[in-house]
Amino acid sequence: MKFKNGIQEQDVIVKCAADKFLPFALVFGIYVILFGTVSPGGGFQGGVIVASACLLLYLGYGVRGAADAINAEVLRVNEAIGACIYVILGVAGILCGCNFAANVFYDIGAVGDLISAGTITFMSYAVGYKVLTGVGFLLLLMLGLLAAADDDDETPAGENE
Amino acid sequence: MKAKRAAGLVALVVILVIGLYTASYTYANVPLTYDGSDVDVTRLYEEPGSYDVSDPDGIADIIVKTDLEKTMSVNDVASIVFDYRGYDTLGESFILLTAIAGSFVILSKSAEKKSKGGDEK
Numbered sequence: 479m480k481f482k483n484g485i486q487e488q489d490v491i492v493k494c495a496a497d498k499f500l501p502f503a504l505v506f507g508i509y510v511i512l513f514g515t516v517s518p519g520g521g522f523q524g525g526v527i528v529a530s531a532c533l534l535l536y537l538g539y540g541v542r543g544a545a546d547a548i549n550a551e552v553l554r555v556n557e558a559i560g561a562c563i564y565v566i567l568g569v570a571g572i573l574c575g576c577n578f579a580a581n582v583f584y585d586i587g588a589v590g591d592l593i594s595a596g597t598i599t600f601m602s603y604a605v606g607y608k609v610l611t612g613v614g615f616l617l618l619l620m621l622g623l624l625a626a627a628d629d630d631d632e633t634p635a636g637e638n639e
Numbered sequence: 640m641k642a643k644r645a646a647g648l649v650a651l652v653v654i655l656v657i658g659l660y661t662a663s664y665t666y667a668n669v670p671l672t673y674d675g676s677d678v679d680v681t682r683l684y685e686e687p688g689s690y691d692v693s694d695p696d697g698i699a700d701i702i703v704k705t706d707l708e709k710t711m712s713v714n715d716v717a718s719i720v721f722d723y724r725g726y727d728t729l730g731e732s733f734i735l736l737t738a739i740a741g742s743f744v745i746l747s748k749s750a751e752k753k754s755k756g757g758d759e760k
Contacts, residue, residue: 579725595712
């Protein structure tokens with residue numbers, strides 16, 4: 479067992495709570511992203527909610543667990559992909575003869591449906607994906623820095639793996 | 640160096656002239672939608688429930704009344720963020736991209752330095 483500032487790290491209660499809350503956090507965040515165009519919320523907020531699931535992993539399993547569960551390189555690449563999707567959807571308005579980010583195929587679906595508002599819906603998804611991956615990557619980066627600082631403090635010279 | 644500076648100065652002057660022209664054109668030709676002169680601020684602060692919201696004025700009027708037929712989006716905020724102000728959201732998300740790229744450079748460098756320092760000790 480690891481101790482830090484007198485508090486037992488990776489306590490079984492904290493681990494169980496993280497296990498129980500992780501699915502709810504993920505489902506709620508994905509719900510907020512998906513229903514951004516028909517209910518309060520949106521891509522940005524939902525993405526941050528999903529990314530904060532990283533912190534639950536960190537609380538339960540420490541930096542190692544979070545870094546093992548999530549591949550940071552994949553997140554870094556996927557953030558750029560999300561940004562590209564947003565730009566492509568915005569340029570689609572220009573290609574159809576309107577202004578940037580014009581709502582070019584707005585007449586799909588009925589009003590109030592999940593996919594109903596044309597490019598607004600898909601832009602919301604793109605921003606959600608981008609924020610999810612970007613903020614998740616940022617959190618992992620900061621947690622890695624925390625882990626490096628902890629290793630420096632705790633392990634004496636020569637005992638680093 | 641001097642030519643560079645002169646080019647920068649010319650660019651700034653051009654931007655200033657365009658801005659002034661736009662401001663004067665807007666002032667002269669575009670009708671004023673909302674200037675807030677009809678709102679009694681003291682009364683609004685003291686009893687916000689009494690503010691008449693049945694007939695919004697200015698840009699709120701346009702958006703609330705024509706949003707559904709223009710964008711088919713039930714959520715007016717989403718339609719503003721991703722349609723009317725698409726450029727704004729683009730810049731916003733690229734600010735996030737830039738911030739994450741910058742912190743990636745700085746934090747990964749300092750993490751390397753820290754682990755190296757630990758090894759040397």
